[in-house]
Amino acid sequence: MAQHETDKVRTVTQDETPDAGWVKLVEAVGARKDQRAFSQLFDHFAPRVKAFLMKSGADAPLAEEVAQDVMATLWHKAHLFDPERASVATWIFTIARNRRIDALRKSRRPEPEELTWGPEHEPDQAETIALQQESEQLGKALATLPEAQRLLIERAYFGELSHSEIAAETGLPLGTIKSRLRLALERLRQEMK
Template identity: 85%
Template sequence: MNERQTSDVRWVQLVERVRSGRDQRAFAELFGHFAPRVKAFLMKSGADASLAEECAQEVMATVWHKAHLFDPERASVATWVFTIARNRRIDALRKQRRPEPEDLPWGPEHEPDQSETIALQQESEQLGRALAALPDNQRMLIERAYFGELSHSEIAAETGLPLGTIKSRIRLALERLRHEMK
């Protein structure tokens, strides 16, 4: 047995001792070996030192609590530990990208001024007239696609029309609407 295989067997034995007897000495040895390596791994993947330290602590806590889930037939201890580390890093990134409740805007929304309201109302009326001026077969498809939020395929299934016909009619209708809205 070479040195690497010997150390792999040793790590498996330590995890088994943690799993079966909550052996703190075995865990301390695992922690002493893997925690600094996990921290370095996380820092190389872009985490700052404090986040890497926090994640490394969480990874090792997971090793302690989930030792019963380790299967030496599926992976080495190192692979298992670094997979946990990678997953913690992904979770930390997701958490950073998610706005905290205090970052969300609260309170009354911006009230549009009177000129914005009038312009929007005029535009809506113009669109209504343009829609009414469309041929019935085009208007019906536009209404289903944009107001009914149906896909072209769903409209084809509902109406029995070929998909190409639906796409052509919608394209023609949109061109007419663009022309009317200028």
């Protein structure tokens, strides 16, 4: 087989599940540092990560900085991605959430001229551990959902698509999307107890 044929990057097609396509792109980045695969991942996820961060309270400059950091992490750590543990979207948005926590911690640190005398206040480790455990529990709960429900949850909450946008993207009736999301959320609530 010619070298140029092995370097081709597949794009996500309508015939495969969206996550299967994303997994192949992440694997291409992890295995070969494939720039075209990374570009497709970046074009899709970077704006969604930024929107997610802004929705969670970050201002635009911080959201942009954290989104860039998340995508740089994807570039450098794609080889660590395990599709058995989480979908690509869940993995990326978990990185984003963790980077947001790090940014909040960093922003709370006083500047040298603001330092007071006395013992330093330690960051709240319990909150950090609780968030990490919640994230792991959510990842496991998402993995128990049927694929159709999981993909809708990822589009609605991680991809920040409206129900109408999901209907247009998937071709499913709006009522079907709403009922599947409702069922998926109920299952997640049960799993998270």
